[in-house]
Amino acid sequence: MSSHTRLAGALLALATTAATAAPPLVQALPEDWYPESVAIGPDGSFYVGSWREGAVARLKPGVAPKAEVLVKPGANGLANGQGVLVDAKHRALWVCSGSSGFTTVPQTPSALKRYDLATGAPRASYAMPDSGYCNDLAQDARGNLYVTDSYHPRVLRLAPGATALTVWKEDPALAGPGPYKGLNGIAIDGGRDVYVSLVAAAPYVLRIGLGADGSASEVTRIDAPRVLKNVDAIRAWKPGRLVLFESNAFGEGPYGGQITVARVDGMKLGLQTVVTGLNDPSSGAVRGDRVYFIESKYALLTKRKDGDGPVPTGVPFDIQSRALPPR
Secondary structure, three states, X not given: OOXXXXXXHHHHHHHHHHHHHOOXXXXXXXXXXXXXXXXXXXXXXXXXXXXXXXXXXXXXXXXXXXXXXXXXXXXXXXXXXXXXXXXXXXXXXXXXXXXXXXXXXXXXXXXXXXXXXXXXXXXXXXXXXXXXXXXXXXEOOOOOEEEEEOXXXXXXXXXXXXXXXXXXXXXXXXXXXXXXXXXXXXXXXXXXXXXXXXXXXXEEEEEEEEOOOXXXXXXXXXXXXXXXXXXXXXXXEEOOEEEEEEOOOOOOXXXXXXXEEEEEEOOEEEEEEEEEEEOOOOOEEEEOOEEEEEOOOOHHHXXXXXXXXXXXXXXXXXXXXXXXXXX
16 A cells, blocks of 8 residues: 555545544524524434424434434423433433423423433423423533523522422522513533523623532622623533523514623623624534534514414524634
């Protein structure tokens, strides 16, 4: 074998390894999916919930993966698919089910749903207390799940083996203005702090200390240098660094959404924009130094007027990716 042939073979092997190690920069989702949340499993699979179809799609790693519907529409009473979380240790896929309407499946009271991570089979359902709204969720190292409630200023918790959600932290400081007075996104930074965002646009996020015994401490406001445009989801990236998905859900125009890296500096946030001009980027996930995100395009459903005709069909959706800033 010539040195040229060996070099070509080595380059081909390197290219193949690189292609399988990282997902493509754009990955197609099923048409009319209207995604709301994204999670990544330890094997690199993406799990994307549908706000309209009441289902969850999975994209397994590969050069050109094709989305499969893992959780079938309406399974286990899933209506508006909201926050999605992968618990690989317990082979569980957790999904918040909302009750906002605009779905192709029957509406059900909001609840936290559990499915089998491999097969998508229903496993359990946990009702939201006091007719709350299950929006997003995060998990600590002990396996506790923390759930934001969009109708009440509180975070709920489901402990391993528990049969019901309980209030972990309820405080007037967690309340916001508008029809949805509760919370939206949630993330746990380094196992020490829980960060949450209001449903409403606000110039801050909120931090709740997470005690070693799992208890909640006081609520602290972490101010940003501008109004954050509806932080729909939060992801912890590195210690003291968060990724904010600003959907601009209640703003003017369909392309005002953006993704922002926030550096926590005491009681302040330093902001660095990653990408702008997005159509309702309600969520995403961080893997390595890249952020993967969706555009929900909710206005096609929620802002329709009399005379607009039927809901459009064949609307494309995908997962996109951008590099996160090095510092």
